[in-house]
Amino acid sequence: MEPGTALAVLAMIKPTAKTIVDLWQDTTHFGSDIGDLGIRFSASKSSLDHYESILFTKNKFPGISGTLYETLPQNERLTIFDMLGRLRLVLETYVAASKRYQLDRDKITDEFDSEQEKAERDAMLSTAANARDEEQAKAVGWIKKTWWVVWEKKIVEKLVRDFEKWIKRLRQLMKLVWGPLPFLTSLSQLQNLEKDQDAKQVGLLEDVPLRKLIVAPPGTQTLNVGSLKTSPSAFCPSEDHQNYGSIQGENAKVIVEYKSYEVNQINVIHDIASNRINRLIAVLHEVEDARFKVLRCIKYFDETPQRRIGMIFELPPDLKGPPSSLLTALSISTSWRPSLDARLRLARSLCETLLLLHSVNWLHKSIRSETILLLSEASTTGSPPLRGPPNLSHPRLSGFEYSRLDNDFTSGHPDYEMQRNIYRHPHRWDQPNESFSKIHDIYSLGAVLLEIGLWEPIIHFDAKKGAEPLQERFRDAGITRDRLLRHASKRLGFYAGERYQELVLKCLKGDFGDLSGDNKIGTELQRQLGREVERALRPQETLDDG
Numbered sequence: 001m002e003p004g005t006a007l008a009v010l011a012m013i014k015p016t017a018k019t020i021v022d023l024w025q026d027t028t029h030f031g032s033d034i035g036d037l038g039i040r041f042s043a044s045k046s047s048l049d050h051y052e053s054i055l056f057t058k059n060k061f062p063g064i065s066g067t068l069y070e071t072l073p074q075n076e077r078l079t080i081f082d083m084l085g086r087l088r089l090v091l092e093t094y095v096a097a098s099k100r101y102q103l104d105r106d107k108i109t110d111e112f113d114s115e116q117e118k119a120e121r122d123a124m125l126s127t128a129a130n131a132r133d134e135e136q137a138k139a140v141g142w143i144k145k146t147w148w149v150v151w152e153k154k155i156v157e158k159l160v161r162d163f164e165k166w167i168k169r170l171r172q173l174m175k176l177v178w179g180p181l182p183f184l185t186s187l188s189q190l191q192n193l194e195k196d197q198d199a200k201q202v203g204l205l206e207d208v209p210l211r212k213l214i215v216a217p218p219g220t221q222t223l224n225v226g227s228l229k230t231s232p233s234a235f236c237p238s239e240d241h242q243n244y245g246s247i248q249g250e251n252a253k254v255i256v257e258y259k260s261y262e263v264n265q266i267n268v269i270h271d272i273a274s275n276r277i278n279r280l281i282a283v284l285h286e287v288e289d290a291r292f293k294v295l296r297c298i299k300y301f302d303e304t305p306q307r308r309i310g311m312i313f314e315l316p317p318d319l320k321g322p323p324s325s326l327l328t329a330l331s332i333s334t335s336w337r338p339s340l341d342a343r344l345r346l347a348r349s350l351c352e353t354l355l356l357l358h359s360v361n362w363l364h365k366s367i368r369s370e371t372i373l374l375l376s377e378a379s380t381t382g383s384p385p386l387r388g389p390p391n392l393s394h395p396r397l398s399g400f401e402y403s404r405l406d407n408d409f410t411s412g413h414p415d416y417e418m419q420r421n422i423y424r425h426p427h428r429w430d431q432p433n434e435s436f437s438k439i440h441d442i443y444s445l446g447a448v449l450l451e452i453g454l455w456e457p458i459i460h461f462d463a464k465k466g467a468e469p470l471q472e473r474f475r476d477a478g479i480t481r482d483r484l485l486r487h488a489s490k491r492l493g494f495y496a497g498e499r500y501q502e503l504v505l506k507c508l509k510g511d512f513g514d515l516s517g518d519n520k521i522g523t524e525l526q527r528q529l530g531r532e533v534e535r536a537l538r539p540q541e542t543l544d545d546g
Contacts, residue, residue, distance in 0.1 A: 006069065007076070009084040016091045018046045018476055020159075034156065041160050044167045045095060048087070050198040051170060055080070062183045062192060073527065078179055083173070087166050093426045094159040119266055170213070175370040176530050178204050178357020180523035187295065210286050213279070213361045220270045225281045232301040237313060238311060244322035247299065253315045254298070255322060257398060266491075276402035277309055284311065285398065293353045295396050301319035313398075319375055325446070329371040330457040339393055340496065341404070347452050347500070348537040353397060355533065358438050358526050364400055365436055367422035367444035369451055371399030378445050393481050400425050418474055422458050426477035438522040446507025450488050455502065463488055484508055486537050503536040 024038040054060070054070040064071055064318045069080070100195065114460075183189045190212050199205050230247075236258055237245040243256045259280075263272045284297035295313035302309055315323070329336070338346075350372065357364060364371075374390035415421070421429050424445040451457055460471055461483060485508055492501040506512060511526035 006081045006084055007056055009081065010048075010056075011083065013088050013091060014045075015119070016088075016095065017041075017048070020091070021045065022158075037156055037160050039462075041163060044160075044163045047167050050202045053198040053405075054174070054202070057198075060186075060196075061181075062186075064183065068181075072177055075531075076173070076527075077520065079173060080170070083166060083170050087163065090159065090166065094155060095327065100105050101247055126167050126540070134351070137141075138503070141176050143291075166321045167185050171411075175359075176355075178529070179356070180521070180526045181520065182523065185210060185215055185361060185521055199457060205357075206289055207360050208468070210283065210289075210362075212459060213283050213286055214360055214362050216279075218320055225278045227282065228285060228297070228299050230299045230301050230312075232310065233302050234299070234301065235310065238322075238440070241322045247312065252317065253319065253322075254312050255295070256310045256312055258308045259402070260306075263307060273402075275478065280400060280402050284313075291352075292356055293349065293394065293396050294400075295398065311538065314506045316375060321376055323375050323396070325370050326372040326374060326395065326451075327457055329374055330369055330451055330455060341442040343452050343455065343496065344391050344500070344537060346395060348395065348533070349497060350445065350448065350452075351396055351399075351529075351533040351537060353395075354441060355526065355530055358441070358522070361521055363436055363438065364441055364444075365399060366399045366420075366447060367397070368420060368440060369448055369457060370419075371397065372448065373398050416472060419459060421477075422480050424475050424477075426481050429477040438525055441508055442525075443510065446504050447484060449504045449507065450484060450492065451498075453492045453500055454487065456493075458484070501537040503532050506532055 021042055023040060024041070054243065054406050056067050058067050061068060069077060072080075103546055158429060163433075178184075183193070190208055193199065194205060194208055196205070234248045235254070236248055236254075237243070243258075244253065245256075246253055259277065261269050261277060264270050266542070279295055281300050284294065287294045287296055295315070297311045298314050299312040300309055301312070354364070354367070373396040374392065375394060375396065376390055416430055423444045423529070425440040427442050447458060459470060462468075463470075467473070473483065488501060488504050488508060492504060507529075512525055515525055515528075518524040
């Protein structure tokens with residue numbers, strides 16, 4: 001799809017949209033609430049103007065010759081073209097409805113009314129407004145008001161609502177294609193990008209501060225994490241949960257996550273480990289965007305005798321009690337089983353979170369049901385309030401590892417813990433011999449999605465009476481992967497549907513097409529995963545709410 005074709009559609013959309021905005025400026029033909037509707041419509045039109053500049057301005061972004069639209073894959077260009085066509089249809093439908101019901105539309109286009117008809121209508125309205133018969137004038141006003149309430153307002157509201165929805169869909173697509181772009185992986189290019197007003201106005205720069213922290217060279221920090229350091233005694237744990245409590249002198253509830261570290265010969269933390277810890281704390285502190293579904297680190301402390309760092313995370317204020325893990329929820333499946341819709345929403349939320357993390361080149365490296373937190377909301381009934389069931393709609397990822405994508409090979413000692421290994425890609429078992437990459441996170445995501453679909457933890461797979469013990473059932477990487485694939489192939493379609501099953505199998509197999517030409521940050525891999533997630537888990541919605 002050539003840029004000129006999409007621009008031609010925009011050329012038809014923009015004048016019509018502007019004419020509608022101009023028309024609504026004359027409130028005498030509409031109800032008083034046309035002002036608010038006009039503001040909403042103008043905001044959507046303004047967003048469309050910014051997206052036009054982002055997509056079709058030549059040489060706008062570093063490293064891209066020509067327009068951004070030209071660099072996108074064919075299917076994404078077609079999707080954008082289709083969305084623009086739908087926007088045009090929305091406007092044309094409104095114009096057609098306006099003509100059909102003989103609304104005052106002479107300002108939209110001259111073809112709808114002849115000059116004689118316009119003159120006759122204006123004369124009639126002028127005569128009515130200046131009539132000596134006050135009752136006649138009131139009757140005309142009442143008819144106009146009734147016409148607005150009964151019909152005009154409905155079609156204007158539908159136009160505004162539909163326009164907003166298509167702009168929202170365009171925004172979602174733009175965020176999907178924006179994340180993996182190569183110029184977002186350089187600190188200097190990110191600093192230049194912050195000056196782009198079009199990208200800023202539509203929210204594409206919201207994660208730039210986080211990106212800058214992640215891509216910054218080793219040893220450099222844009223945030224002084226020393227200002228976040230506190231004493232270990234500042235954390236006051238609750239009686240029942242050692243990792244849950246509050247900060248001394250504050251009422252807000254927090255949780256603590258501990259990270260062990262290595263020391264050198266003089267019993268001081270290694271510089272490499274210190275840099276990794278500082279970077280992780282800085283990134284977790286910078287995450288304020290709710291879309292990431294990551295708890296924000298607000299303080300940390302160093303427990304030197306135990307050789308560990310305690311990172312303190314703030315919790316939403318409306319919670320009742322500490323978060324629980326997805327593993328805990330799966331393990332009590334006999335007493336509480338969520339619906340298929342709830343499980344699919346949870347799966348989509350986790351997929352979107354990983355796509356967002358990968359879009360800023362942030363690898364998790366430890367995805368498993370134990371590191372996925374479920375927040376329990378306080379019940380609105382009972383005194384004191386009771387703890388409700390886990391909220392599957394808003395999971396939080398925890399347990400991030402230290403190292404980054406580009407300049408760290410691995411971190412920590414070999415990990416032979418079986419209950420962590422079963423979620424790892426076969427190439428990441430024990431002591432890995434290759435750098436961590438996005439495909440390894442995606443494999444772990446597939447293992448968790450398998451658990452969610454079956455609503456059963458992996459450690460329970462084939463654990464019938466008399467079965468092999470856990471260490472035998474998952475004794476090596478190959479046997480473990482084969483077991484997961486077998487359960488996904490034989491059982492998952494029945495419990496979660498064929499599309500969900502296909503998504504899980506692709507994640508476990510790493511089957512996302514020909515990626516031989518992909519770059520080192522996995523741009524094409526991420527795009528393919530995004531398409532598969534949309535195909536399998538796209539929420540059902542329609543444009544017409546009425």
